[in-house]
Amino acid sequence: xxxxxxxxxxxxxxxxxxxxxxxxxxxxxxxxxxxxxxxxxxxxxxxxxxxxxxxxxxxxxxxxxxxxxxxxxxxxxxxxxxxxxxxxxxxxxxxxxxxxxxxxxxxxxxxxxxxxxxxxxxxxxxxxxxxxxxxxxxxxxxxxxxxxxxxxxxxxxxxxxxxxxxxxxxxxxxxxxxxxx
Amino acid sequence: xxxxxxxxxxxxxxxxxxxxxxxxxxxxxxxxxxxxxxxxxxxxxxxxxxxxxxxxxxxxxxxxxxxxxxxxxxxxxxxxxxxxxxxxxxxxxxxxxxxxxxxxxxxxxxxxxxxxxxxxxxxxxxxxxxxxxxxxxxxxxxxxxxxxxxxxxxxxxxxxxxxxxxxxxxxxxxxxxxxxxxxxxxxxxxxxxxxxxxxxxxxxxxxxxxxxxxxxxxxxxxxxxxxxxxxxxxxxxxxxxxxxxxxxxxxxxxxxxxxxxxxxxxxxxxxxxxxxxxxxxxxxxxxxxxxxxxxxxxxxxxxxxxx
Numbered sequence: 001x002x003x004x005x006x007x008x009x010x011x012x013x014x015x016x017x018x019x020x021x022x023x024x025x026x027x028x029x030x031x032x033x034x035x036x037x038x039x040x041x042x043x044x045x046x047x048x049x050x051x052x053x054x055x056x057x058x059x060x061x062x063x064x065x066x067x068x069x070x071x072x073x074x075x076x077x078x079x080x081x082x083x084x085x086x087x088x089x090x091x092x093x094x095x096x097x098x099x100x101x102x103x104x105x106x107x108x109x110x111x112x113x114x115x116x117x118x119x120x121x122x123x124x125x126x127x128x129x130x131x132x133x134x135x136x137x138x139x140x141x142x143x144x145x146x147x148x149x150x151x152x153x154x155x156x157x158x159x160x161x162x163x164x165x166x167x168x169x170x171x172x173x174x175x176x177x178x179x180x181x
Numbered sequence: 182x183x184x185x186x187x188x189x190x191x192x193x194x195x196x197x198x199x200x201x202x203x204x205x206x207x208x209x210x211x212x213x214x215x216x217x218x219x220x221x222x223x224x225x226x227x228x229x230x231x232x233x234x235x236x237x238x239x240x241x242x243x244x245x246x247x248x249x250x251x252x253x254x255x256x257x258x259x260x261x262x263x264x265x266x267x268x269x270x271x272x273x274x275x276x277x278x279x280x281x282x283x284x285x286x287x288x289x290x291x292x293x294x295x296x297x298x299x300x301x302x303x304x305x306x307x308x309x310x311x312x313x314x315x316x317x318x319x320x321x322x323x324x325x326x327x328x329x330x331x332x333x334x335x336x337x338x339x340x341x342x343x344x345x346x347x348x349x350x351x352x353x354x355x356x357x358x359x360x361x362x363x364x365x366x367x368x369x370x371x372x373x374x375x376x377x378x379x380x381x382x383x384x385x386x387x388x389x390x391x392x393x394x395x396x397x398x399x400x401x402x403x404x405x406x407x408x409x410x411x412x413x414x415x416x417x418x419x420x421x422x423x424x425x426x427x428x429x430x431x432x433x434x435x436x437x438x439x440x441x442x443x444x445x446x447x448x449x450x451x452x453x454x455x456x457x458x459x460x461x462x463x464x465x466x467x468x469x470x471x472x473x474x475x476x477x478x479x480x481x482x483x484x485x486x487x488x
Contacts, residue, residue: 117193136202
């Protein structure tokens with residue numbers, strides 16, 4: 001088990017992680033920063049981050065754990081202005097998330113990120129599986145609309161329509177829960 | 182930037198949800214469809230008649246299912262695992278009819294295999310990046326290893342039979358594999374719907390009871406008009422308008438009921454002038470509103486897709 005290798009401080013841990021999750025991490029990084037060199041750097045930093053985190057951490061799901069590190073590192077590396085100017089897929093993705101934000105006066109208070117994440121989890125648990133998976137492919141894995149359409153055997157239009165509805169429902173849900181960002 | 186903060190927050194949703202979305206979409210286990218949509222109602226009528234009274238085409242009835250007068254809501258993708266059952270053949274995409282329910286077509290002679298479904302689209306879905314199988318001929322999400330045959334009496338460009346593990350399934354044209362628009366005229370030519378239509382039923386977008394029925398002669402005229410629809414170049418605004426129309430109860434499902442007991446279901450938003458046939462959306466001819474708009478006046482649907 002790869003996690004055991006980390007805990008044993010075996011350098012094989014990184015090699016095995018790279019073999020098994022390298023492509024997965026690279027895809028997430030590339031989806032966010034659209035640059036091969038930077039994406040590879042994020043993946044390498046992910047291995048380093050995992051090395052630093054384990055021990056003491058012992059994640060239940062290594063794949064998600066690594067993906068989350070890659071995701072955060074990629075966001076840190078992203079040049080937002082440049083991405084927006086270039087109209088990258090990720091800039092479009094971020095602008096879509098604006099649909100989930102309620103107007104400030106419609107909610108009562110701001111809450112901690114962790115609580116919001118729990119609320120989003122609750123919302124997704126109640127969503128239809130198809131809508132939930134499509135939403136997470138887009139906003140967790142940062143997949144392009146076309147990749148999602150292929151994955152689920154839908155047209156681009158159907159993916160967009162489904163995402164549009166889910167974003168609206170999430171906005172309403174967060175608003176009902178009194179959550180502002 | 183709030184959007185970026187929300188993207189980071191979404192990164193902290195529960196692991197099991199994230200893992201679930203990463204999983205290769207599971208190949209749906211074989212099961213009979215228990216829900217009945219529009220097609221069921223067509224069956225009810227045709228079963229009351231003898232085959233000799235009907236059949237310019239063979240009757241296509243899923244086996245092990247008793248027709249019922251009850252109608253249930255239908256969804257465009259009724260597969261329980263959220264993966265549509267479809268296959269690629271000759272550059273076109275076909276969706277399995279009745280969500281992949283087997284049909285009893287033992288009386289029909291199948292000769293000359295058109296190919297074997299050899300590429301697994303689902304397999305390609307567990308990787309990241311392009312799923313090459315999705316664009317290959319003879320690729321499928323269902324009935325892998327199954328053999329494709331021409332369905333006697335039908336143009337294979339419209340419907341195909343798939344024989345897999347001793348069962349026979351039917352698949353119907355929904356689009357092109359390269360996702361380029363499918364010409365509406367081509368769809369109606371290869372399907373010969375104008376020659377075989379019995380009536381058109383207008384249903385709520387989500388399915389359910391027919392709210393209105395268009396008689397045979399008029400149905401033929403409407404089909405002729407639909408064949409003149411041109412592919413829509415959908416913008417983001419158009420998609421949003423369509424979603425709005427659906428949520429506001431201004432989008433309708435039309436069941437084109439054929440003389441073989443099946444129906445081809447299309448979706449129509451008269452106010453916007455859009456019609457969705459298979460995987461494609463088209464702009465209706467300008468004369469549609471004038472000639473057919475009144476058919477939708479006064480129709481009310483109680484259950485609409487949520488926004």
